[in-house]
Amino acid sequence: MVDQSFVRTEIVPEKPAPLSQAGIIGWFRKNMFSDIPNTILTGVVLYIIFMVLGNILPWVFSPTWNSVSLTECRSILAEIGRDGHGNGGACWGVIRERWLQLMFGFYPSELYWRPVLSFLLLGVALAPVLFDGVSRKILFFTAVYPFVCFWLIWGGSVWFPISVFIGFIISYFGFVIGNKSAGSLIGVLAAIALPIIWWFILLSPINSVLNSILPLGSEAIESDRLGGFMLAILIGVTGIALSLPIGILLALGRQSDLPILKGVCVCFIEFIRGVPLITLLFVASTLLNVFLPPGSNFDLILRVMIMVTLFASAYMAEVIRGGLAALPKGQYEAADSLGLDYWKAQRLIILPQALKISIPGIVSTFIGLFKDTTLVSIIGLLDPLGLSTNIRADMAWNGILWELYGFVALIFFIFCFSMSRYSMYLERKLATGH
Amino acid sequence: MANAKKQLEISDEVAIQITKMNKWFGSFHVLRDIDLTVQRGERIVVAGPSGSGKSTLIRCINALEEHQEGLITVDGTILSSDLKNIDTIRSEVGMCFQHFNLFPHLTILENCMLAPIWVRKVPQKEALETAMHFLEKVKIPEQANKYPGQLSGGQQQRVAIARSLCMKPRIMLFDEPTSALDPEMIKEVLDTMVTLAEDGMTMIVVTHEMGFAREVANRVIFMDEGQIIEQNEPEAFFDNPQNDRTKLFLSQILGH
Ligand SMILES: Nc1ncnc2c1ncn2[C@@H]1O[C@H](COP(=O)(O)OP(=O)(O)OP(=O)(O)O)[C@@H](O)[C@H]1O
Ligand SMILES: [Mg+2]
Numbered sequence: 186m187v188d189q190s191f192v193r194t195e196i197v198p199e200k201p202a203p204l205s206q207a208g209i210i211g212w213f214r215k216n217m218f219s220d221i222p223n224t225i226l227t228g229v230v231l232y233i234i235f236m237v238l239g240n241i242l243p244w245v246f247s248p249t250w251n252s253v254s255l256t257e258c259r260s261i262l263a264e265i266g267r268d269g270h271g272n273g274g275a276c277w278g279v280i281r282e283r284w285l286q287l288m289f290g291f292y293p294s295e296l297y298w299r300p301v302l303s304f305l306l307l308g309v310a311l312a313p314v315l316f317d318g319v320s321r322k323i324l325f326f327t328a329v330y331p332f333v334c335f336w337l338i339w340g341g342s343v344w345f346p347i348s349v350f351i352g353f354i355i356s357y358f359g360f361v362i363g364n365k366s367a368g369s370l371i372g373v374l375a376a377i378a379l380p381i382i383w384w385f386i387l388l389s390p391i392n393s394v395l396n397s398i399l400p401l402g403s404e405a406i407e408s409d410r411l412g413g414f415m416l417a418i419l420i421g422v423t424g425i426a427l428s429l430p431i432g433i434l435l436a437l438g439r440q441s442d443l444p445i446l447k448g449v450c451v452c453f454i455e456f457i458r459g460v461p462l463i464t465l466l467f468v469a470s471t472l473l474n475v476f477l478p479p480g481s482n483f484d485l486i487l488r489v490m491i492m493v494t495l496f497a498s499a500y501m502a503e504v505i506r507g508g509l510a511a512l513p514k515g516q517y518e519a520a521d522s523l524g525l526d527y528w529k530a531q532r533l534i535i536l537p538q539a540l541k542i543s544i545p546g547i548v549s550t551f552i553g554l555f556k557d558t559t560l561v562s563i564i565g566l567l568d569p570l571g572l573s574t575n576i577r578a579d580m581a582w583n584g585i586l587w588e589l590y591g592f593v594a595l596i597f598f599i600f601c602f603s604m605s606r607y608s609m610y611l612e613r614k615l616a617t618g619h
Numbered sequence: 620m621a622n623a624k625k626q627l628e629i630s631d632e633v634a635i636q637i638t639k640m641n642k643w644f645g646s647f648h649v650l651r652d653i654d655l656t657v658q659r660g661e662r663i664v665v666a667g668p669s670g671s672g673k674s675t676l677i678r679c680i681n682a683l684e685e686h687q688e689g690l691i692t693v694d695g696t697i698l699s700s701d702l703k704n705i706d707t708i709r710s711e712v713g714m715c716f717q718h719f720n721l722f723p724h725l726t727i728l729e730n731c732m733l734a735p736i737w738v739r740k741v742p743q744k745e746a747l748e749t750a751m752h753f754l755e756k757v758k759i760p761e762q763a764n765k766y767p768g769q770l771s772g773g774q775q776q777r778v779a780i781a782r783s784l785c786m787k788p789r790i791m792l793f794d795e796p797t798s799a800l801d802p803e804m805i806k807e808v809l810d811t812m813v814t815l816a817e818d819g820m821t822m823i824v825v826t827h828e829m830g831f832a833r834e835v836a837n838r839v840i841f842m843d844e845g846q847i848i849e850q851n852e853p854e855a856f857f858d859n860p861q862n863d864r865t866k867l868f869l870s871q872i873l874g875h
Contacts, residue, residue: 518683519720523734523786524710526702533733537724617724617766 243267247274250281254581279582280592286576287593290412290567296340296404300415303337306330307422315607317614331426338419341405344395348388352380408486412567414596419486420568421555424493428554429547431494432501433540437531439506450502457499462557465492470564489561497554504550508543509535541615548608552601569593627816629660629837633692634790634821635680640689642679649675650686651845657823659789662816664832664853665825667842668868673825676842677792680823681712694789710738713783717795719775721767727754727778728763731785739786746785753781757811773804777811784815791815793824829873833857841865 202211217227248265249258258276267273280287289297310330313323332346359379364372396402411419438450457465469488512535520530540547562571573589576582635657642650649672657663665673678684679691682698682705691698693708722730731750735741741749754760757777759770767775776796783791793812797805809831816822816835826832832839832853839856841849841864849856849865857873860866 513718513720515716515718515720516722519716519722521683522681522709522712522714523782524706524738525734526706529737533737534722538722541724615724617768 244273244275247277249274250277252276252278253282254278255584256581275588275591276585277588279576279585279588283572283576283582284592286413287569287572288413289415290572291410292406292412292415293404293410296406299337299340299403303334304415304418306333306337336403338411338415339406339408340403342392342396342400342402344392344401348392348395349384352383352388355383356380408484411486413569413572416486416561416566416568417555417558418600420490420493420558420561423490424497424554424558425551427494428497428501428550431498432505433536435498435502436505436509439502440509454499454502457496458503462493462496463560463563465496466560466564468492485564486566489564489566493554493558496557497550500550500553501547504543504546505539507546508539508541511542512538541612544608544612544615548604552604555600555604556597569596627660627662627819627837629658632659633657634659634661634694635823636690636692637680638690640679640686640691642675642684642686642688649845650679653689653847655840655847657790657821659821660819661838662822662836663824663838663840664836665823665840665842666827666829666832666868666872667848671842672845673842674794677714677794677823677825680790680792681709681714683714706738710734710786711788712790712792713786713788714792715776715779715783715794715796717799719767719772719779719799721775721779721782723767726764726766727759727770730767730778731782734782735785749785749787750781753784754778756784756814757781758807771804772800773807776800776804776808780808780811780815790821790823793822793826795825795827797826797828827872829857841868843868 218224247262247267249261252258252261255276258274258278262268262273285294285297289300292300307330309323310327313319313321313327329350332350336343336346356376356379359375360372362372363375435450435454438446439454441447441450466489469492470485473483473488516534516538517530520534525533559568559570562568562574565571567575570590570593573593576589577585633656635655637653637655640650640653641648653676665676667673675684679686680693680698685700686698694711696704696707696711698704698708721727722733725733728747728750731754732743732746735746735749736743751760751763754763757780759774759777759781762770762774762778767778770778780791780796796812797808800808805828809828812822812824812831813835824831824836836853838850839853840847841856841860841862843864849860849862856865857869860869
């Protein structure tokens with residue numbers, strides 16, 4: 186018989202891992218050269234990377250920063266013995282000469298500080314939304330920021346953005362007072378009706394009175410002078426900031442028990458998703474004028490912002506609906522059984538979880554929206570791509586291609602990659618071990 | 620848990636009154652002519668085969684399910700489709716689920732404080748004290764700042780009980796609170812429920828734990844095919860069942 190009893194008398198000491206398991210050599214051996222096919226694959230991939238970089242890097246490092254035209258670039262390249270006609274090197278002079286235009290379009294150069302300041306303030310306004318540990322008091326500034334930004338970029342009388350903002354305050358107090366004195370329905374009606382009366386009837390006479398008493402303001406800038414990344418960011422940030430709340434409401438509406446509300450939301454979402462964005466942009470640029478009262482001057486950029494927002498909202502609604510559907514029914518039941526009403530249950534229990542699940546989809550939609558802003562060049566707005574076409578039409582730079590589009594692509598990549606990294610940070614932060 | 624119920628009193632006051640209640644899921648008649656009166660302080664165990672409508676019955680009591688016919692009165696409030704009545708009743712009636720249904724994005728403490736703060740409008744500090752009091756009662760105050768995902772099943776169910784208790788309900792409903800738990804965790808949850816019974820809580824418990832029924836319940840209700848087949852004191856129910864279906868069910872559940 187084998188003796189099966191065993192009692193350990195000494196403890197095995199800890200030994201360092203064998204070299205093949207630890208350290209850089211171990212890592213390489215395990216991940217890249219583990220067997221013959223793996224080694225061959227590693228070799229092939231290394232060769233491809235080498236070929237690609239070997240062709241691109243000399244093109245990128247090209248001493249043409251100070252040139253003033255494509256012809257000069259070519260002669261510089263020919264002098265140092267590179268191919269002067271084709272792909273001997275990049276012609277970076279165009280970026281040096283035109284990068285401000287790519288950023289700001291035809292915005293007056295002495296007023297560049299205005300968009301720059303509003304971009305910096307955007308960072309301040311976003312900080313309390315994006316990161317914990319930033320004082321919550323800044324949220325007040327976040328609420329005012331859209332009006333500050335509008336005034337900084339478009340200029341004109343200060344009274345206009347201020348009185349538009351007052352409309353929202355009226356709406357809030359209309360709701361609070363109506364709710365207290367006559368119930369929530371009256372409150373909601375007051376919150377909608379009072380600001381509409383204010384904006385459409387009282388606003389312009391009051392504005393003209395205020396302007397004649399105290400004409401405060403700055404130089405007004407016409408919309409057609411806005412362009413470049415400033416325009417892309419304006420449209421993108423507006424779309425992102427508005428499409429999330431609208432998307433949430435649409436997603437909740439689509440799940441609602443009220444058949445009419447549900448029907449409206451479904452129709453809206455399906456219609457917008459079924460139509461290409463370019464079509465909507467054409468509607469914004471041409472058809473909308475047909476429906477507006479003659480003589481009304483509804484800014485083209487504003488129209489485009491509305492269309493882009495509606496477009497992104499429909500996608501957002503579907504992304505969030507996915508998150509809502511992923512929540513177990515028990516979460517709704519637990520919230521109900523504790524006596525939370527619909528809105529409290531949504532706000533405290535359902536949405537925080539559904540939005541967290543949807544973060545990757547939401548951020549994808551944001552990134553898609555930001556890149557789609559380049560489509561506005563088709564209706565004649567001077568976004569970075571529209572400007573590139575413009576610059577290429579200049580005699581001096583006629584024939585430039587890769588440098589311009591590469592630069593635009595790089596900037597877009599920086600923005601989109603940051604969004605993607607932020608979403609990963611957010612997912613990690615919100616992980617609670619389940 | 621022995622003798623837990625002997626000294627417990629049942630008052631004459633009616634806590635829940637159900638008369639001629641019927642419910643359908645589409646065309647499927649799931650609850651049929653339910654008549655049930657629960658006095659304050661009663662501990663009722665509901666048993667029956669799977670699909671007999673036990674869950675549906677207790678979910679009707681706090682309006683998680685809507686009934687189509689008959690009358691349900693909870694604490695003197697008639698359960699109608701009036702949202703105000705439903706909210707009143709829900710804040711009087713606590714419920715524990717088979718799968719705990721804790722809110723995974725909130726800590727244990729936040730789970731317990733949420734409803735008192737948002738529904739009862741209790742000040743933050745008071746809600747915190749209440750939450751800690753009940754977490755101590757279910758014997759896990761030290762887990763207060765963890766997230767539900769970091770707790771064992773038994774601990775999660777005890778948190779769920781504490782979360783309901785924080786609303787200071789007068790009636791507690793349990794829907795198979797131990798059937799998703801490993802055997803060694805069942806006892807800790809049952810012990811918590813026994814303590815609750817000793818404090819005089821009115822309880823309706825759907826469970827297959829016949830030991831618990833014997834020791835704690837003052838009445839056992841047997842359901843099948845959406846009807847109440849038999850109800851009796853636990854001794855009589857277990858030792859001398861009358862209906863054939865009850866006998867069959869008991870032989871199956873106690874047989875092995
Ligand atoms: N939402 C629903 N829609 C349609 N039918 C349902 C629904 N919920 C439950 N049912 C049906 O109603 C019957 C009773 O269900 P219920 O969950 O009350 O049973 P139960 O006695 O709790 O069973 P178990 O012991 O398996 O939990 C079952 O036949 C079930 O299929
Ligand atoms: Mg059940």
